Each structure stands twice: as C-alpha cells, then as structure tokens.
Amino acid sequence: MATRTTQLRILAAALELFNEHGTAAVSANRIAERCGISKGNLQYHFRNKREIITAVFQQAITEMDSGWYKDHLAPTLEHMAAMYVRQLQLILKYRFFYREMADLLRQDARLRKRFADNRERRMCDLEKFMLALQGRGLMRFPSDPRRLRALVDVTWIVNENWLNYMDYHDRTVSVPAMLEGYGEILEVLRPYLCADPQQITQESYLTIERLAAQASARTAEEAPELLVV
C-alpha cells in the first residue's frame, strides 16, 4: 500500500477513535488495530500519538483553508452564514480537538503556534469580509477598527465553542442547534446590519439547512457516525 494511502487511513482511524473516546484513552496500538496494520508499520509513519494528533490537526487546517476562501470572496449575507456553518461542520468533524483544545495546545508549543496563526488569519479574513459587506451597503460598522475586531472575535469564540455548549446541555448537534448558534452570532452583528433582520435570519436559515443537508448526504456515504440529524 502506498505511503500516503496508509497515512490517510491511519489519520482517519485516529480521528474516529479520538472523537469517540478522547485522545487520552486511545493508544497508538489501538489506532494500528483499527487500521488493521502492525504497530511497527504505524510507527514507520508516525513516531507516536502526539505526531498523529498534530497531523490530524494539520489536516483540519488544510480543509479549513480550502473550504473557506470561496465564501470569503463573495461578500453576501448568504456567504456569511455559509462561513460560520462550514466552520461549525469542520468543528463537528474534528470534534475531539475542540473538546480538548485548551489541554492539547498547552502541552504543545508548536501546535499552539500553528493554531494561533491560523486563527489570526481567519480573523483578518473575517474583518475584510465584514468590510466588504459594508462596502456593498449591507452592514455599517463602527469606524474604530478595534471595535470591529472585537465583534468579529466574539462571533468566532461563540462559533468555536458552540458544540461544546450543546454537549454540556445534553443536546444533540441537530440543524435546530446549529440555527440557534448562528442566531446568537447574528444577535451580536444585528445592530450593524442594514437590511431587515427578519429577512436575513430567514435567508440564513435556508442556507444552514441546505449546507446541513449536503453535509448529511456526504457523511452518510463517508462516515455515518458523524451524521447531523
């Protein structure tokens, strides 16, 4: 089996196990078992569990970058909803990471730097996106750039943590739960929206439902255990 194919299989198995049980409870051996390869073969590709965690996270960042920029280039309110929801779907896919983030990043300075850099890039993209919305007359933000940054930052903190809050309250990650999360984000942005908030909310909800349905169809094929109901 080609090296890259084996590596991808290892990462897929690790992601599945990490999401199910958390990283602490999953050994490199167990990942090898799930892949149906020997411990030695796994070690040939990844020296230890930490290397696997880093590689899975790197995969998440690559995915984030590829899905992201298309929305960023089209400053419409529909794409705004799409950006937040795609990120939420990514978090769902790499759920273990967002659950254990504070602990994982604290233990690994390189991973922390990578996460911080990626997040900073994301914040800059979002700021530019918001200013482009403003340029098209869809939003009107405070002129102080620090205020816009704070608003964008808050929406991102809510987005990054929303699925954890669903867990805390024993709620499943359903379309209504995603709509509620985006509703809170819209509430933060609402004073700066120029269009009719009622209409925006309704349109965003259609976008979210459409994206969720697409993701469900994809997931049902590729990884039924991640299915959004």
Next chain:
Amino acid sequence: MATRTTQLRILAAALELFNEHGTAAVSANRIAERCGISKGNLQYHFRNKREIITAVFQQAITEMDSGWYKDHLAPTLEHMAAMYVRQLQLILKYRFFYREMADLLRQDARLRKRFADNRERRMCDLEKFMLALQGRGLMRFPSDPRRLRALVDVTWIVNENWLNYMDYHDRTVSVPAMLEGYGEILEVLRPYLCADPQQITQESYLTIERLAAQASARTAEEAPELLVV
C-alpha cells in the same frame, strides 16, 4: 486532624496539581503525597480521583454562589463589571476545570447536570440583572426576551473561554488581558447602553483594576502561584 480540615487540604492540593499539570497527569497518590498523608487516609475521604474532581467543582459552584448574589442585587454598571471579573477570577482559580471542561463533563453525567443547572441559574440571574439595569434607565434591550437571552449567553461564553484564548495566544493573565476580555463583552452590550460608552468603559476599568489588586493581595497570602500580574 478533623475530617473536614483534611478534606479541605486534599482539595487544595488537588486544585494546585490539576492547575499545574492537568487532571490526566495527576494520580490520587500524588495528591496524597502533596498533602503529606497516606494513600489509605486519602481513600478514606475520597474513593478515587473522579470524586476529588467532583468535590473541587462543587467547591467552585459554592464559591460562585456566595460571591455572586451581592453584585446581582445592586444593578449598577460597576456591579456589572464586577460580576464578569469575579467570574473570570474564579475561572482563574479553578483553571484546570475550564481547560478540560468539555472532556470532564462528557465523562460524567452527574457533573454535567450540575454544571448545566448552575449555568442556567447564572443566565437567569444575569437576565434579571440586565432588566434591573434597564429599569434604572441604564440599558435599553430588545423587547423579545429571546434576544436578551442570546446577548447574555454570548457574553457568558466569551467570559468562560477568555482565559483559554489567552493561553492559545501565549498571553499571561494580566490586568490588561482581563480588561480586553471585558472590552469584548462591553462591545456586545454597547448598542443597548444608554449612558456614554466612553465613561462606562473607563469606570469599568477602574473596577477591574481594583478587583484585580484585591485578588492579588489575597492570593499573595494564600496561593502565590495564582498571582495575577
């Protein structure tokens, strides 16, 4: 040594070790060692590490309740700042819990229920507090109660996760970092403030500095390792 005194010593040692190393890396044995008691003595008080984690968390909730209600009863903007900052200081003290929250709560349905109940109580208190501010002419919120709830929820999500974000970006938990966190919370509430935002920000900052100085003085005596610089 009286039972309660020993229990408190065990919990204090556990909190210190959990904050330093995370719960996964700390065994019940190590907690006993740090206390200078035998493993058997520790087990007489707490059957296992999970019981210790639950007890530490229960302590955090009790502390939250006792420090909270006085602010809640005085609806001024100064007390609003005080509420968020006291919660931030509590999170700092019980930092391991907020770092590992998603994982700890997922593993323990009872702890999860306790956390969710406490959080729900907190949200209701905050809503009442905001309405009392409105009653005094200091704020003007949307009439739809779901919108007020969303705003309050967002501010709390930012507050609960702020210290983790400081960690991700390699920033120390200093007074400026706390001010910045409260600045983002104020940004969410700003469109609903009736008074001059500039003045509110300045007054809140004085409150935060005063509370941080008080906490430093207390911490320097009781637990120098938690010192906010």
